[in-house]
Amino acid sequence: MGSYQTDEYDIVIVGGGGAGLRAAIAIGEENPNLSIGVVSKIYPMRSHTVSAEGGAAAVIKPNDSIDDHIYDTISGADWMADQDAVELFVNEAPNEMIQLEHWGCPWSREPDGTVAVRPFGGMKTERTWFAADKTGFHMLHTLFQTALKFKNVTRYDEWFATKLLVHDGRCQGVAAIELRTGQLRAIAGRAVILSTGGAGRIFPFTTNAAVKSGDGMAMAYRAGVPLKDMEFVQYHPTGLPGTGILITEASRGEGGILVNKEGYRYLQDYDLGQPIDVTDPKHPQKRTMELGPRDRLSQAFIKEREQGRTIDGPYGDFVHLDVRHLGQKKIDKKIPFVRELCRNYVGIDPVHELIPVRPVVHYMMGGVHTNTDGATPLPGLFAAGECACVSINGANRLGSNSLTELLVFGARAARAAVQFAQKNDSIALEEIHAQAEVEQQRIREQFFQPSGGKETLAGLRTEMTNTMELGAGIYRSEDSLRKTCETIRNLKARFAHVELTDHSLTFNTELTTALELEYMLDVAEALAFSALARTESRGSHQRADYPTRDDERFLKHSLAYQTDGEPRIEYLDVAITRWPPGERVYGSK
Amino acid sequence: MAASDTTTSDATIALDVFRYRPEQEDEPEMQRYEVPYQKDWVVLDALNYIKDEIDGTLSFRWSCRMGVCGSCGMMVNGEPILTCAAFLRNYYPNPIRVEPLNYFPVIRDLVINMEDFLQKLDDVKAWLVPKEEKPVSEGEYLQTPAQLAQYKQFSMCINCMLCYAACPIYGQHPNFIGPAAIALAQRYNNDSRDDGNAEREEVIFSHEGIWECTLVGECTQVCPKNVDPAGAIQQAKVSHTTDFLKSVLMPWGKRQK
Numbered sequence: 001m002g003s004y005q006t007d008e009y010d011i012v013i014v015g016g017g018g019a020g021l022r023a024a025i026a027i028g029e030e031n032p033n034l035s036i037g038v039v040s041k042i043y044p045m046r047s048h049t050v051s052a053e054g055g056a057a058a059v060i061k062p063n064d065s066i067d068d069h070i071y072d073t074i075s076g077a078d079w080m081a082d083q084d085a086v087e088l089f090v091n092e093a094p095n096e097m098i099q100l101e102h103w104g105c106p107w108s109r110e111p112d113g114t115v116a117v118r119p120f121g122g123m124k125t126e127r128t129w130f131a132a133d134k135t136g137f138h139m140l141h142t143l144f145q146t147a148l149k150f151k152n153v154t155r156y157d158e159w160f161a162t163k164l165l166v167h168d169g170r171c172q173g174v175a176a177i178e179l180r181t182g183q184l185r186a187i188a189g190r191a192v193i194l195s196t197g198g199a200g201r202i203f204p205f206t207t208n209a210a211v212k213s214g215d216g217m218a219m220a221y222r223a224g225v226p227l228k229d230m231e232f233v234q235y236h237p238t239g240l241p242g243t244g245i246l247i248t249e250a251s252r253g254e255g256g257i258l259v260n261k262e263g264y265r266y267l268q269d270y271d272l273g274q275p276i277d278v279t280d281p282k283h284p285q286k287r288t289m290e291l292g293p294r295d296r297l298s299q300a301f302i303k304e305r306e307q308g309r310t311i312d313g314p315y316g317d318f319v320h321l322d323v324r325h326l327g328q329k330k331i332d333k334k335i336p337f338v339r340e341l342c343r344n345y346v347g348i349d350p351v352h353e354l355i356p357v358r359p360v361v362h363y364m365m366g367g368v369h370t371n372t373d374g375a376t377p378l379p380g381l382f383a384a385g386e387c388a389c390v391s392i393n394g395a396n397r398l399g400s401n402s403l404t405e406l407l408v409f410g411a412r413a414a415r416a417a418v419q420f421a422q423k424n425d426s427i428a429l430e431e432i433h434a435q436a437e438v439e440q441q442r443i444r445e446q447f448f449q450p451s452g453g454k455e456t457l458a459g460l461r462t463e464m465t466n467t468m469e470l471g472a473g474i475y476r477s478e479d480s481l482r483k484t485c486e487t488i489r490n491l492k493a494r495f496a497h498v499e500l501t502d503h504s505l506t507f508n509t510e511l512t513t514a515l516e517l518e519y520m521l522d523v524a525e526a527l528a529f530s531a532l533a534r535t536e537s538r539g540s541h542q543r544a545d546y547p548t549r550d551d552e553r554f555l556k557h558s559l560a561y562q563t564d565g566e567p568r569i570e571y572l573d574v575a576i577t578r579w580p581p582g583e584r585v586y587g588s589k
Numbered sequence: 590m591a592a593s594d595t596t597t598s599d600a601t602i603a604l605d606v607f608r609y610r611p612e613q614e615d616e617p618e619m620q621r622y623e624v625p626y627q628k629d630w631v632v633l634d635a636l637n638y639i640k641d642e643i644d645g646t647l648s649f650r651w652s653c654r655m656g657v658c659g660s661c662g663m664m665v666n667g668e669p670i671l672t673c674a675a676f677l678r679n680y681y682p683n684p685i686r687v688e689p690l691n692y693f694p695v696i697r698d699l700v701i702n703m704e705d706f707l708q709k710l711d712d713v714k715a716w717l718v719p720k721e722e723k724p725v726s727e728g729e730y731l732q733t734p735a736q737l738a739q740y741k742q743f744s745m746c747i748n749c750m751l752c753y754a755a756c757p758i759y760g761q762h763p764n765f766i767g768p769a770a771i772a773l774a775q776r777y778n779n780d781s782r783d784d785g786n787a788e789r790e791e792v793i794f795s796h797e798g799i800w801e802c803t804l805v806g807e808c809t810q811v812c813p814k815n816v817d818p819a820g821a822i823q824q825a826k827v828s829h830t831t832d833f834l835k836s837v838l839m840p841w842g843k844r845q846k
Contacts, residue, residue: 042650043707045748046658101729104717104780106737106744113731137657138744145716145773157707180696209652242629245655341655344674458641502646504612507697510645 005185006173006433009037009154010421011414012189014161014174014216016044018136018403019385020195021143022410023417028150030418037187038147039156039176041211041512045144048197048209049406052136053248053337054120055128056403058093061117064125066090073401074579076122076293077365077394078539079555080229082575085372085390089401089408096407097129105142106131118334119253119286120399122293122586126253126286128400133248133337139403156187160512161215163439164192164223164381167431170424171223171381175439179512182505184443186436188429190421191380193413194220194368195406198386199523201516203361203473204465207239207246213516214523216387220368221522225376226559226570228389230523231531231541232365234397235474237297239360241315245341247357249399252290254334255283256323258297258357260309266319267292270300273587278325292586295396295540298359302474313356320354327351359474363402365393365540366527369559374413380420384413391557394574395539446496447511453497457513460491460498464517464524467491472528477544481532488525489566495521526560526567533569534558551581600626602677603684604635606647609695617695619686620644626681632672633661636687636699649699656813659747662754663699664688669754669811690754692763703750709766710748712792713774718785736781743776743821745814752808752818758798765798768808768818775821778828790832793825800826 011027013020016038027036038044059069069090074081097115101107107115108130119126131138147153158179165173165186173188199214200206221227237258238247252258255278260266265275273288284291301319304310310317323331323338328351331339342350367389374382374390385406392405464487471484495518502510536550537543556571601623609617622643624635633651640647651661654673661672666686677685693701723730752768753759759767766774774789793799799822806819 042652042660043703043748046650046652046660048653048658050658050747051653051655095725098725098729102717102719102723102725102782104777104782106741107729109732109734109737111734113733113736115729134657134745137747141744141746145710148711149716180702209658210654211652243654337657344656456641457645500645502648504610504646504697506611507648507700509640509648513640 006188006429006436007037007185008188008427008429010034010189011191011193011417012037012039012174012187013193013195014039015047015195015197015385015387016040016155017047017195017197017385017406018049018140018143019406019410020044020193021140021147022407023193023195023384023414024147024153025143025150026411026414027418028152030415032152034152034418034421036153037156037189038153039159039161039174039187041158041160041215043157044155045141047140048212049136049140049403051207051209051246052139052403053133053246054250054253055118055130055135055400056097056139057120057127057398057400058097058129058404059090059127060094060097060115060129061127064127068124069093069127071579072123073392073398075582075584076396076398078396078549078584079581080232080394080538080557080574081392082390083577083579084575086392087577088372089392089405092408093404096404096411100139100142100407103142103146106138108132118250119284119291121249121252121291121297122398123286123291128253130250133250133335136403160515161219162443162515164219165432165435166223166378167428167435170379172427173432175436179507182508184436184440186432188427188432190424190427191382191417193374193417194381194383194387195385195410196387198364198367199520200361200364202464202520202524202527203468205239205244205469206361207236207244208361213520215516215519216383217368218519218522220376220378220381220383221526221562223378223381224561225378225381226369226561227523227526228366228369228557228559229391229530230364230366230527230560231534231558232395232539233361233527234294234363234365234540235298235359236362237294237301237359238321238357240341240345241313241318241356241358243345244360245345246360246362247321247338247341247355248335251321251323251335251338252284254323254330255326256321257290259320259322260304261311262309265289266304266309267297267300270296270303271587272296272300288587293396294399296586298474299542301359311356316358318356318358321357322354323350324352363397365389365391365395365397366530372412373416374409375416380424382413382417384409395541447500447514448503451497451499453499455494455497457498457510457517460495461517463487464491464521468524468528472531475542475544476531478532481528484528485532488521488528492521492525522562529567530558530560530569555581602626602635602681604639605684605686606639606699607688608647608698610646610697626677628678630677632665632675632677632685632687635677636672648697657747659749662690662749662751664691664754669751671749671751671813674813690750692754692756692760693750701750705763706748706750706753706767706770709770710773713766713770713789714785714792715770715773715777717777717780717783718788720782720784730782732781739781740776740779743772743779743816746772746776746816747814749813751811751813755807755811757807758801762796762798764796766793766796768822771825772816772818772821775824790825790829794829
């Protein structure tokens with residue numbers, strides 16, 4: 001790797017997706033004299049926010065209420081969400097969404113010109129703002145294009161962050177490799193915000209883009225920051241078999257139904273209420289059947305499969321999503337991307353045919369432990385978006401809260417980081433620079449010196465994803481999790497024997513693939529051990545051996561700390577304010 | 590990553606891939622790889638197979654594999670296309686030639702340098718210049734579905750660069766603002782909330798390349814999102830000509846959007 005220098009900013013943002021860009025704009029607006037560095041391993045508009053389809057929740061219509069959005073979020077989370085955080089989130093959501101409208105986001109509209117909303121799963125009232133079914137794409141491009149206005153933002157596009165630089169108990173920057181040249185540089189900041197997204201790629205079958213390798217989570221974990229609630233993994237009930245491409249929940253919000261191989265709407269057998277005919281004007285009923293929460297729908301699929309009522313296909317079992325009754329006009333207007341994806345990737349037209357779907361890993365409720373200002377326990381380090389865990393998502397995230405979350409908490413983390421940076425003016429440039437030198441040395445020795453190792457990246461990755469699915473999937477048990485924990489520990493040891501074939505400095509994607517796998521193994525470890533320790537079932541975390549929720553012992557967030565051996569798991573009480581833990585009731589009123 | 594557990598047969602397909610590593614090679618060369626032929630694989634799957642199983646040194650960009658992130662555009666048999674949407678079955682049994690996008694400098698292998706486009710996006714002010722400033726507390730700007738329809742198509746651009754790789758004018762005049770950036774400028778020009786037309790027009794017409802653009806519309810033909818950049822360019826030209834006439838005929842008149 002080449003020679004390098006140290007760059008210096010007031011705030012360094014790692015990750016250029018929705019949360020990172022929202023943070024950059026917030027800082028730009030807060031104080032145009034502050035310098036901002038945005039470090040992203042891909043061009044920001046490529047970030048995975050782009051793939052979000054259905055919409056973003058915020059109370060805007062007179063028939064809706066702040067309290068309903070709070071209740072839907074908390075009950076959806078199986079009472080694992082911090083209620084003070086949810087309350088603040090729901091209250092700030094509408095302004096954030098209007099702000100995005102003011103920046104030009106092409107929200108779908110009502111005939112009178114106001115923004116339109118649609119229902120999503122687990123919602124009492126329709127409150128999901130949408131831009132047809134490319135909501136994340138439009139939000140990301142709106143944020144990216146708006147961020148171009150701010151000349152105090154310096155972008156490090158295609159710079160791959162490898163390590164948080166911590167000195168004197170304060171995070172003061174990040175080491176990153178410029179992909180085009182291979183140079184590693186310290187990018188110093190008075191405060192650092194992580195917004196690197198989730199880690200769905202630790203599983204074999206995911207809606208997540210290739211870039212979702214938990215980079216920020218792992219960097220924080222290695223710096224001693226705990227990962228919170230990692231055992232909670234959201235399986236989206238409707239992904240395309242094989243590719244894992246997401247078929248948005250909006251397809252059900254607009255009236256699509258799920259049927260098993262007998263054509264039967266099986267969700268009625270799983271405590272999600274009774275179906276009404278698709279021609280009934282009351283269909284789809286909110287918080288009922290196809291509009292139940294994602295965890296319950298994905299679990300119902302597994303039960304159906306056990307009963308032999310799913311359909312056998314080349315990429316595993318699936319059920320059918322039927323949107324035919326919506327008709328071509330509505331499909332083309334409300335969910336055109338669903339049609340495009342089905343035609344391009346399955347070779348079927350949902351106007352006339354059934355869509356094969358199955359549950360697929362979609363979202364990490366867990367992440368870097370933060371408070372409601374996005375602050376982590378490490379001074380100077382903030383986090384927002386999917387890589388963070390505030391927590392508003394608890395044990396199961398409500399569909400369409402994540403896009404709103406990255407706006408609300410991206411902006412909040414930015415404002416808190418600005419305050420921190422103003423109080424902590426000094427940067428230990430020499431020490432930060434020296435740390436980056438050590439990091440460069442580590443990478444050179446680990447990946448570029450011949451070790452004679454025979455392990456391959458693809459081989460280790462396949463073993464990792466398989467053991468995660470087998471042992472830490474929708475249903476887990478002590479037995480399955482112990483095996484997975486052991487396998488992951490073993491894979492981490494074997495990672496030392498990876499030898500790269502590409503020793504080039506120019507755009508070395510074999511190196512970044514290796515660094516990503518190293519990140520993923522750390523995240524997988526925290527996840528599996530956290531799941532092993534939680535001997536109850538709650539939301540997305542279902543233990544076959546502990547099938548009930550245990551509020552007495554586990555109305556607590558898990559905190560996984562990295563150690564030299566197995567991770568240490570600690571617990572933190574969930575913040576309960578006005579909504580005492582209750583039963584999650586869907587279907588019947 | 591495509592699941593590889595559904596081998597249809599032992600059939601294979603050849604990929605001739607453009608290789609260029611500036612530290613090792615003075616000149617680019619084509620390298621042939623044989624990969625399993627799976628009828629539901631796309632060219633991107635084949636490239637990932639090569640990277641994982643045959644040659645870890647091959648570099649290319651990809652991410653969402655669902656046609657929306659815009660990373661994986663390449664020349665496949667000479668046509669610019671998103672490789673996540675280019676099915677092997679459309680080429681089988683013939684070999685497939687995979688090269689970096691036309692007209693862009695190559696960083697390495699299939700990775701192009703697209704800094705030029707990012708600068709142009711900045712130059713054309715591809716963001717909303719509000720007609721009226723109002724605080725968030727006063728709610729959203731009203732915009733009817735018909736007003737939305739005026740610019741929606743141009744807002745679908747995923748910045749994949751296929752249109753530049755297809756544009757003969759860009760090939761000759763790298764300073765030409767080009768299809769995607771003009772479409773995005775027009776996206777804001779046509780937005781009922783926007784008032785930045787005049788500033789953008791100045792940039793778009795700063796290079797004469799736009800007048801060489803014919804109605805052939807290679808850009809529109811290759812656009813994977815039906816953005817119709819050629820239509821955007823024509824709109825921009827018509828609007829510019831009208832504005833020019835206005836300023837000649839009515840020099841006292843306030844320039845209006």
